[in-house]
Amino acid sequence: MSETVIKIEDLSLAYETEKTRFEALKNINLEIKKGEFVCLIGPSGCGKSTLLGVLEGLLEPTSGKVYIEDREVHGPGSERAVVFQNYSLFPWMTAKKNVSFALRESKRGIQKISKKDANKIAEEYLEKVGLAGYENKQPGELSGGMQQRVAIARALACNPEILLMDEPFGAIDAKTREVLQQLLLKLWAEDENKKTIVFVTHDLEEAIFLADRIVFMVPKGIHSVIDVNLERPRDKEKLMLSDKYRTLRSRLVKLFNNEEDNSEFIGGAGI
Amino acid sequence: MSISEKASDSGLGLTETEKIVKISKKKVSWFKRIVNVPNFIFLLIWAASFLPSRYASEMKMGLMDFKAFGVVLILVEAVFILRNGSEDKYRAQNDILVFLYLFFLIWEVGVSRLNLLPYAFVPAPENVFYVFYEDYAAILEGFRSSLILIVFGVSLALVFAVILGTLVGWVPRLRNAVYPIVKAISTVPPLIYTSYVVLIMPTFFMASLTVVFLSIFWGSFMGSINNTAFVEKKVINSAKVLNMKTIPMLFKIIIPFNMPRILNNLPINLATALMTLTAAEMIGASSGMGYYVRVSLTYANYTKAVAGIIFIGIVVTILNIFIELIKKKFVTWQY
Structure with a gap:
């Protein structure tokens, strides 16, 4: 359980245009263990x-390097979804086609999956x-929440070691978001070969509810890494009442407020 | 009554806000289909046809039987009454028909009945539509030869334009080099070099094909380069994380994504193609719809020329309806 899957070493990244150079990340170091649920949180930009x-x-x-299972990362890979x-x-x-297409494409050159098998896995x-009952609907016919369910199914069907999630529930209404968070935790927990999840969010409560560890980021770097020692399975209502949760939350709120005071707006959250 | 077993058992099924409610559209009632303004004008046209005709007595060529015009009117009316429209489309279709019938009414009363414009080049509607009956063989032959050129030329141009444009749009170096050149070329109107192409090509078929191809190609090529640049970033990223190579990326992601836009542009492309083709036919062809109009004009047969012009309009409309049907069948989404 404790082997390192993702290792980030002295990572720096700068966006360069003809006139300006914007340093987005500077000297980041982080290790993520197998089967761990890590949330990246911080102000926008x-x-x-x-x-x-x-x-x-x-x-x-x-500059710097990222290793996944000791192999240096260059470009996407089928061990990540x-x-x-x-x-x-x-x-x-x-x-259905969204899921089966992704499955077949991601395994291209690694494993041959017939259309029939891919469809079966997709349905599952x-x-x-x-x-x-919604297998044959196109995304335009589905609500935002349903679309994200498809996106999760698409990622999970590829059976990756690592699941990377970029504010997946950011544009969804509060009620549906809670259901999807629970669904994600359930699917993650019932997996025999537990996946490592890196989850980006700007929602404190979401991070506490989901994560094993919260990586709190400030512009350019990591401010602190906070362990979330809350038992699983977690229940949102009970969690809200526990002291542990409240201390954690107020600590994060403080971090957020301190940071937002002296950080200026640098840009959107998109890549 | 739940559709989902597993997820809903644990209370993680679809929430109320996730579900989508569809509203079915109301159909138009039969009463409304029959009692309306266009049908009133329709009756006026028929009534007008019984008035005495000054055109018949004053013009040399005389007035043909009302039958051919009548058949056209009945065909239009049949399509109008039997169409399968919903309420919101109904009003627009009504208005279109009001315009059409008003035009017919003014034409019938002004020319056939009162002969307000006693010139040879303003033919009566009876005579114009009679040409369709009398001269249908020549018209259909012209239609056939023009249609082959259009369908062949447009499809060829689009296939090349979309594949090459997508490739150029996808590779930044190619795009930076090719785009300015394409932009310059595509602004030259194809009509300018039509007569030149007709002159240098060995056969008229080759010449027309080249003209149709060129009239569509440059614009669509540029459009494809632009479309590729505007494909939703997240869709591209979703494909990129699947580790797709360039060629599958173009054919499985970019081109399907741009398909609705390509089909949306098809009516404009067809109109352009038809315009350049008929222009080419008027310069140096021995068949085709443009040729028909030119020959009629040369022999001062204005009735036939007007019939030819109307026929071209009908063909374009039918082609556009056909494209709409294709779009409905194959493009079930819009971005």
């Missing part, structure tokens, strides 16, 4: 999405996320 982008393999660091914030499904494909995962 602090580089949390950029850091996730590097893990996704969509952004190349300016990503859930984006929204509008990331392929709009011309049905829900869509059922797991509560979308049985």
